[in-house]
Amino acid sequence: MPTKWEMGKVTFHNPLVIQFNTKNDYAYDETNWKMILYEHYKKKGKALSQAIRKEGYDGIVTVAHNLYTKEIIDISMF
Numbered sequence: 177m178p179t180k181w182e183m184g185k186v187t188f189h190n191p192l193v194i195q196f197n198t199k200n201d202y203a204y205d206e207t208n209w210k211m212i213l214y215e216h217y218k219k220k221g222k223a224l225s226q227a228i229r230k231e232g233y234d235g236i237v238t239v240a241h242n243l244y245t246k247e248i249i250d251i252s253m254f
Contacts (some may be wrong), residue, residue, distance in 0.1 A: 186250050188235035196217055196238040196246040207239050209247075222254070229254040 177183065200206045205211070214220055217227045229234065229251050236249040 186235070190233055191235040191237045192233040193237045193239060196240055201240040201246070225251040226254045
């Protein structure tokens with residue numbers, strides 16, 4: 177696993193579920209979830225996680241067009 181990744185179990189009580197990419201299921205481009213959240217919050221990285229957490233979310237779950245999970249991010253520590 178990459179050095180910044182962790183493996184384990186977590187239970188989210190109020191995750192933000194967002195489509196991974198509005199145009200396709202594989203690209204990090206202007207239509208992916210990170211850019212959509214950046215456009216909404218005008219923040220990146222830790223500041224973005226903190227803003228999402230402040231709204232009551234404890235995680236981010238991205239899904240593909242077929243609703244399969246793509247990424248899961250635990251923001252509960254913010």
